[in-house]
Amino acid sequence: MKEILPKQIESLINILSTIPGIGSKTAERISFYIITSKDNMVQKLIDVFSDIKENIKICSECGMISDTDPCHICLSPDRNREILCVVEKPTDVITIEKTGEYNGLYHVLWGVISPLEGVGPSDINISKLIERIKKLGIKEVFFALDPDSEGETTMAFIVSKLRDIEDLSITTIARGIPLGGNIEYSDMYTLSRAIRFRTKLNDNL
Amino acid sequence: MKEILPKQIESLINILSTIPGIGSKTAERISFYIITSKDNMVQKLIDVFSDIKENIKICSECGMISDTDPCHICLSPDRNREILCVVEKPTDVITIEKTGEYNGLYHVLWGVISPLEGVGPSDINISKLIERIKKLGIKEVFFALDPDSEGETTMAFIVSKLRDIEDLSITTIARGIPLGGNIEYSDMYTLSRAIRFRTKLNDNL
Numbered sequence: 001m002k003e004i005l006p007k008q009i010e011s012l013i014n015i016l017s018t019i020p021g022i023g024s025k026t027a028e029r030i031s032f033y034i035i036t037s038k039d040n041m042v043q044k045l046i047d048v049f050s051d052i053k054e055n056i057k058i059c060s061e062c063g064m065i066s067d068t069d070p071c072h073i074c075l076s077p078d079r080n081r082e083i084l085c086v087v088e089k090p091t092d093v094i095t096i097e098k099t100g101e102y103n104g105l106y107h108v109l110w111g112v113i114s115p116l117e118g119v120g121p122s123d124i125n126i127s128k129l130i131e132r133i134k135k136l137g138i139k140e141v142f143f144a145l146d147p148d149s150e151g152e153t154t155m156a157f158i159v160s161k162l163r164d165i166e167d168l169s170i171t172t173i174a175r176g177i178p179l180g181g182n183i184e185y186s187d188m189y190t191l192s193r194a195i196r197f198r199t200k201l202n203d204n205l
Numbered sequence: 206m207k208e209i210l211p212k213q214i215e216s217l218i219n220i221l222s223t224i225p226g227i228g229s230k231t232a233e234r235i236s237f238y239i240i241t242s243k244d245n246m247v248q249k250l251i252d253v254f255s256d257i258k259e260n261i262k263i264c265s266e267c268g269m270i271s272d273t274d275p276c277h278i279c280l281s282p283d284r285n286r287e288i289l290c291v292v293e294k295p296t297d298v299i300t301i302e303k304t305g306e307y308n309g310l311y312h313v314l315w316g317v318i319s320p321l322e323g324v325g326p327s328d329i330n331i332s333k334l335i336e337r338i339k340k341l342g343i344k345e346v347f348f349a350l351d352p353d354s355e356g357e358t359t360m361a362f363i364v365s366k367l368r369d370i371e372d373l374s375i376t377t378i379a380r381g382i383p384l385g386g387n388i389e390y391s392d393m394y395t396l397s398r399a400i401r402f403r404t405k406l407n408d409n410l
Contacts, residue, residue, distance in 0.1 A: 004302045006272035008256045015249055019238050026226070032296045033224050035257060035270060036315075042258050044220055049251045051213045052240060065240060067211035091237045097209050110241075 009035065061132065063108035063125050065090045073106060080104045082139040086129065086158070088112050088146065096144060104142070107132060112150040113157055121157055130161055133168070140169040147175045147193075174199070214240065266337065268313035268330050270295045278311060285309045287344040291334065291363070293317050293351065301349060309347070312337060317355040318362055326362055335366055338373070345374040352380045352398075379404070 009031055016027035034041045058064070059071035066072060073079060073093075083104030087093055093106050111124040133141060141162065145151035159170055176194035177186055186194070214236055221232035239246045263269070264276035271277060278284060278298075288309030292298055298311050316329040338346060346367065350356035364375055381399035382391055391399070 004277060004299060006261060006270070008253060008261055008272065009270070011253045012250075012257065015246065015253060018246075019235055021231070021234070028296065028299070029226070030224055032270075032294075035261060036295060041220065041223075042254050045217075046251060046254045046258065048213060048216045048220060049247050049254070052217065053247050053251065056211060056213055056240060065211070065214070065237075067213065072209060089237075090241060091233065094209060094233075 062106050063090075063110055063128070064093055064106060078103075081136060083142060084129075084133060084136070084138045084140070085142045085144050086155075087144050088151070088154075092144060102142075104140075105136070105138075109145075109154070112145060112154040114150045114153075124154075126158060126161070129158065133162065133165065138168065140171060143170070143172040145172075147173075267311050268295075268315055268333070269298055269311060283308075286341060288347060289334075289338060289341070289343045289345070290347045290349050291360075292349050293356070293359075297349060307347075309345075310341070310343075314350075314359070317350060317359040319355045319358075329359075331363060331366070334363065338367065338370065343373065345376060348375070348377040350377075352378075 012031045012034075013024065013027045016022055016030055017024050019027075022030070034045065055067050056065060057067070057069050059066050059069055059074055061070045061074040064071045064073065068075065080103050084107055085096065085102060085104055086107050086109060087096070088109055088111065090108055093108065096102050096106075107125070107129045109124045109126065109129070111119055113119055113121055113124065132138070141158075143155045143158075145155055155172060162168055162170060175190065175197070176199075177183060177190065183191065217236045217239075218229065218232045221227055221235055222229050224232075227235070239250065260272050261270060262272070262274050264271050264274055264279055266275045266279040269276045269278065273280065285308050289312055290301065290307060290309055291312050291314060292301070293314055293316065295313055298313065301307050301311075312330070312334045314329045314331065314334070316324055318324055318326055318329065337343070346363075348360045348363075350360055360377060367373055367375060380395065380402070381404075382388060382395065388396065
């Protein structure tokens with residue numbers, strides 16, 4: 001193989017293989033597609049990655065990826081500046097924005113507390129979060145973390161740090177049976193939560 | 206969305222989405238993984254793509270991708286220079302090399318004849334193939350094209366051009382029931398071919 005595959009292509013395949021969900025076969029296919037594409041994809045990618053390297057930064061306020069600092073959301077006069085949504089990673093901001101259901105500010109933790117992976121509270125963007133909540137006079141902290149053990153642990157840890165802030169409402173994204181899902185095949189944990197935190201219909205209708 | 210996603214990231218997602226098998230959701234996930242990776246993946250990709258742009262060429266003999274011209278295989282004194290394997294694309298060379306079953310030369314067509322997609326015989330690397338067969342004094346042309354209608358059409362076209370070359374053996378990769386496959390669920394076309402071109406066991410044992 002070494003003889004036949006130039007080292008540059010081997011390097012590209014190796015880099016792409018480190019992306020989760022991309023195995024070595026897919027990395028090979030993608031690499032060859034890019035290299036043999038007729039519309040000069042290699043140059044296009046060099047250009048776009050150079051542009052990203054030069055212009056993409058992390059917002060020093062909320063931790064979101066942006067081409068401005070502070071980012072567009074932190075700067076926007078149209079957002080509700082009394083509510084702060086806490087997410088694990090930048091893509092979660094985009095996913096939530098796509099719903100159009102939320103108009104407050106964000107805070108990206110860049111991870112969750114995970115003792116198994118050696119990630120402690122000081123390894124993620126928590127102290128800045130506490131600082132912002134106080135500085136901005138936030139009225140509601142809204143957690144939108146994945147409902148797994150790391151997400152719950154992280155939320156519990158942060159909530160414990162917020163106890164001394166007065167008049168602060170703390171909420172979390174609803175957990176329950178997904179739309180299109182069904183009760184019979186739900187796991188017991190989800191179903192238990194969905195029963196315990198059942199929604200009042202008269203509040204929502 | 207426009208407000209939240211910097212145009213550089215949007216561009217990267219758009220470019221990656223043009224790769225077959227990568228939808229917009231996957232392109233988004235890959236883009237964010239690369240941009241937010243801790244080991245400076247953006248710079249690594251700029252470097253490797255620049256290296257590819259500068260050093261990867263197409264072998265002027267066989268059409269394979271290589272960092273030398275002629276490529277390593279065309280230059281190798283260890284290969285059997287009397288047999289030429291005809292493939293559709295560079296990755297097919299790599300796949301065949303991985304088997305370790307073949308030690309001859311290659312010829313990459315960079316496509317197959319496909320009237321539906323407007324690809325005619327002059328759009329792929331056929332004239333150079335005929336020239337090489339004559340120049341190199343090839344004794345066997347071995348077709349390893351996909352066994353679909355485009356592959357068969359391409360093979361039939363090339364074979365018609367080889368009729369006047371004397372003492373040339375023309376072979377094609379065996380088609381039949383794949384190992385681990387079963388007769389009951391084989392399609393009739395494959396099964397018909399497997400019966401018509403049944404293999405003599407006494408030749409192979």
